[in-house]
Amino acid sequence: MRMGYGLHLEQTQKLVMTPQLKQAIQILQFTSMELEKFIETELEINPVLEVDIAEKPYGEADAESKKIDWKEYVKKDSSSYSVQTNSADEENEFSFESVTSKETSLQEHLLFQCHLTFLNNNHKKIGEYIIDSLDENGYLTLPLDEIAKDLKTDVNIIGDVLDIIQNFDPSGVAARNLNECLLLQLRNLEVKNEKVFTIVENYLEEVASRKYPLIAKKIGIKTTEVQEICDFIKTLEPKPGRKFSKINNNYVIPDVIITKIGDEYVTQVNDNKVPRLIIRDDYKKLLLSEEQNEEAVKYLNDKLNSAAWLIKSIEQRRQTIYNVVQSILKKQKQFFEKGKKHLRPMTLKEVAEEIEVHESTVSRATTGKYVETPIGVFELKYFFSSGVEGFSGEEYASESIKNYIKDIVNEEDASKPLSDDKIAKQLAIKGINISRRTVAKYRDDLNIPPSSRRRRY
Structure with a gap:
């Protein structure tokens, strides 16, 4: 076989990930809040962009991704590229932070009581040291002898x-373990039943495992009485400092709103917070000015191309999200009409084929975004789930089956809880054909314990 060199012409097609395309993909993934921040940054770095406060209809927004001869464009068409949004009145803007106050911490709450209790400065100093040593759950993790060593004080005084x-307050604070925490609460409640103290002191592991017959046998009382005592113990607070812990409230702003008007559902992309962008007229005039050099022309062309692509990408994002939600609404109409049990199985591929885009585009358009509906707020990913085909040919989504399992468990006889096999048989009566293992998997997803731990004596 002879080998040699040669020149050959060949045509191929390949996708080149240009900076503009990367930006369009990034914008599609943004939530409305992330898009708002991104636009603020772009307004700072691109001088040809500005926010249009006036309410105007959509601009042409059909700029090609290729380079544009802006001189010719400005001469022929002086209309502005724009994206429609409603500008918010900053003065009337509502902020949750403006009506919330700083919450008292556990240490501040205890130090206030400490300063009212101890008159002796030495005791007050010890109390402050102990309070500052508590963890976020209100437990004392340092040994008393270590505290005594640090403060150079007798360990009995520390105790x-x-x-x-x-x-x-709160009851059970400064305990060194769970047993001590619960015992402190029992004494504070002035509980007289010594069996309650016995179970807390010696059988907490058995309580957690719901081994009520074993506890009853060791103590010598009825199983029903043990269960009643355990029910009471579970009302105690195992983490006294919990109510003082910082809670991060993540407010969800829906990216899409579905409203029912009469018998029809109306879809609206919630972009009221996103600034309306236009291209500044003074830069267009500057481009047409006779006094200019090549560097200025190149700079303006780059910035104008960047601005046009940004506006187009924002509009494409809006349209893609709208199309995806419209497709979801079409396929899941029974869900919106009758509730969660009527959620149908649906895949990204189905929606992608209907709106004629790639699956990855649908995935990006739905990730981290929420929709407000007449029956609640849902993440868009919620509507995409696998499922099974029923005996009658009807399809059931996994989320729908979980809701059926939850209802079956809620309605069961607590003294004779249903096994996974019996739950599967009840689902079969409803036309849902799944195995016992699948029932166990869905039950675990719902944090429902097995039948042996749900039994009431």
């Missing part, structure tokens, strides 16, 4: 101060 702090 006396600790006893006083353990009577502070």
